Amino acid sequence: MAAFAWLAACESRPAVPADFDPGPAPAELAEGERLFDDNCAACHGALAAGTDSGPPLVHLVYEPNHHGDVAFQRAVTFGVRAHHWRFGNMPPVPGLDEAAVERITAYVRWLQRKAGIE
8 A cells, every 4th residue: 555655646746837948858868869769758748747657757856866877778788667656567678778878867957957957
């Protein structure tokens, strides 16, 4: 029962507003944005706002103090068992090396900062 309460608390944390518009990504994040759009957005949504298939990454649950950058590396490499959300397990994402995930993570962290999540 405690686990259910914790899960409900994660899902009820404030998400980024529907009208979130961070503006254009800085040039140094363009590759991370492209990699995110090509490999992550189908589940995690445009601007990492989430979809019916995956959670938003621009959310307090994924702030750096709760999920450090290594969590993104591990999720892509090994997949993730469902623990914060109702979306089910995330499979590993083939074709992304460590450097690509670092660029994606930098882009997601920028989006988070633009949304006031640090």
